[in-house]
Amino acid sequence: MNGIHDMGGMHGFGPIAPEENAGTFHADYEPRMFGLMMAVRSLGLWSIDRNRFTRESLPPADYLTKGYYEQLMEVCVQLLAQHGLISEGERQSGRAASDAKPDVRATTAEAVLPLLTRGGPVDRDVDVPPRFTVGDRVRGRNIHSTGHVRLPRYARGRTGVVDRDYGVFVFADANAHGLGECPQHLYSVRFEAAELWGEQASAGSAVYIDLWDDHLEPA
Amino acid sequence: MDEHSHNHADGQAAPSDPALRVKALESLLVDKGIVDPAAIDAFIEAYEHRIGPRNGARVVARAWVDPDFKRWLMDDATAAIASLGYTGRQGEHMVAVENAAGVHNMVVCTLCSCYPWTVLGLPPVWYKSAPYRSRAVIDPRGVLAEFGVELPDATEIRVWDSTSEMRYLVIPERPAGSEEMSEEDLADLVSRDAMIGTALATLPAAKEPAP
Numbered sequence: 001m002n003g004i005h006d007m008g009g010m011h012g013f014g015p016i017a018p019e020e021n022a023g024t025f026h027a028d029y030e031p032r033m034f035g036l037m038m039a040v041r042s043l044g045l046w047s048i049d050r051n052r053f054t055r056e057s058l059p060p061a062d063y064l065t066k067g068y069y070e071q072l073m074e075v076c077v078q079l080l081a082q083h084g085l086i087s088e089g090e091r092q093s094g095r096a097a098s099d100a101k102p103d104v105r106a107t108t109a110e111a112v113l114p115l116l117t118r119g120g121p122v123d124r125d126v127d128v129p130p131r132f133t134v135g136d137r138v139r140g141r142n143i144h145s146t147g148h149v150r151l152p153r154y155a156r157g158r159t160g161v162v163d164r165d166y167g168v169f170v171f172a173d174a175n176a177h178g179l180g181e182c183p184q185h186l187y188s189v190r191f192e193a194a195e196l197w198g199e200q201a202s203a204g205s206a207v208y209i210d211l212w213d214d215h216l217e218p219a
Numbered sequence: 220m221d222e223h224s225h226n227h228a229d230g231q232a233a234p235s236d237p238a239l240r241v242k243a244l245e246s247l248l249v250d251k252g253i254v255d256p257a258a259i260d261a262f263i264e265a266y267e268h269r270i271g272p273r274n275g276a277r278v279v280a281r282a283w284v285d286p287d288f289k290r291w292l293m294d295d296a297t298a299a300i301a302s303l304g305y306t307g308r309q310g311e312h313m314v315a316v317e318n319a320a321g322v323h324n325m326v327v328c329t330l331c332s333c334y335p336w337t338v339l340g341l342p343p344v345w346y347k348s349a350p351y352r353s354r355a356v357i358d359p360r361g362v363l364a365e366f367g368v369e370l371p372d373a374t375e376i377r378v379w380d381s382t383s384e385m386r387y388l389v390i391p392e393r394p395a396g397s398e399e400m401s402e403e404d405l406a407d408l409v410s411r412d413a414m415i416g417t418a419l420a421t422l423p424a425a426k427e428p429a430p
Contacts, residue, residue, distance in 0.1 A: 006330055007353040008356045011353070013348075016362065018366055018417070019344060019345060023267075024267050027238075029241050031263045032259065035262040036245050038259075039254040039258045040248070042258070067237065068344070068347050069237075086247065094244065101252040106252055119306065123311075150382045152330060166312070188379075202361070202376065205360070205378065206375070207378045207380055209380045210381065210382045
């Protein structure tokens with residue numbers, strides 16, 4: 001979707017506020033919110049891609065003004081509701097509406113480190129031929145899907161060169177919408193700054209973007 | 220979907236204070252058997268105490284002292300980093316990009332806040348913020364200047380936009396004058412920002428005094 005999350009190249013957000021030695025969390029509620037979100041995500045009920053699409057779909061003003069962990073909590077609540085694990089009434093009251101327990105097994109404390117250490121790889125050992133090879137000139141397709149898209153707006157219609165072929169990966173744009181993994185080749189594509197930004201380009205710079213076969217066409 | 224607080228039919232309103240909301244949500248999910256509060260504690264503990272930029276600094280220091288490891292890291296970062304014990308979530312697919320004379324690398328996620336958790340921990344606020352995400356790709360020199368990094372005009376800046384599940388780790392240049400230092404001491408020279416590409420690795424004497 002052409003959402004507020006797709007920020008590459010936008011102006012007007014002001015200076016960056018570096019923080020040298022800040023802790024992992026800031027507000028007191030942040031660690032709890034993070035841990036809660038991780039505990040829910042560890043159930044594996046929905047993909048990272050679905051999670052991202054849900055965050056991208058937050059109202060743009062909220063996306064810009066609400067804290068990161070607040071946004072993640074809102075995403076978590078929406079997806080729990082979509083999966084029928086909590087009702088709107090429960091969400092409002094903070095209390096279970098009945099004694100019936102959903103059919104999920106909560107992640108235990110002992111399972112946390114093994115889960116984190118294992119992660120969730122999204123490369124796939126399937127034989128899918130690549131549409132491009134390293135050195136090919138490619139163009140970002142001019143797509144404006146209302147779904148989850150990993151091709152940033154600033155690269156659509158722009159020409160770059162395939163720098164690396166990372167192999168076959170789950171295609172996030174399809175996976176976010178339950179359309180299957182559609183495994184395909186993922187590349188790093190180098191775009192010269194002048195191609196992306198014209199006269200405003202930082203001299204002698206380039207942007208490398210990870211793009212899948214379905215994002216690209218020959219140029 | 221309305222995610223603002225509003226009065227529900229039963230007269231209950233979800234609290235608007237995030238601290239109260241997270242408390243209410245936790246108690247609901249514990250009540251329903253969806254989460255175990257001890258697991259929440261364990262997730263927090265992992266990222267507050269176990270997983271952070273010290274991991275990445277050890278990877279960089281090893282690459283500086285061990286040319287075989289460095290070659291492995293550039294060729295298959297996921298495996299090389301796993302050999303030091305750093306694997307898993309938000310680091311399943313690693314790529315190391317190396318700074319050298321005339322080349323500087325910098326990492327951003329313009330669409331989200333993707334970041335190599337296994338080696339750097341959770342991202343700083345600025346990395347997730349609109350100012351950095353919007354400008355890193357269009358004005359990398361201006362962004363670097365805000366971090367106090369001035370590079371020669373001839374230096375090529377390569378910005379890596381982490382749009383997939385590949386996670387990028389910048390290997391900064393080893394500072395001149397560090398030739399006699401041990402691997403352990405070298406790791407102290409490698410800041411989180413140097414591994415994102417918004418700082419350089421420097422000897423302590425050249426560092427700004429602590430605020």
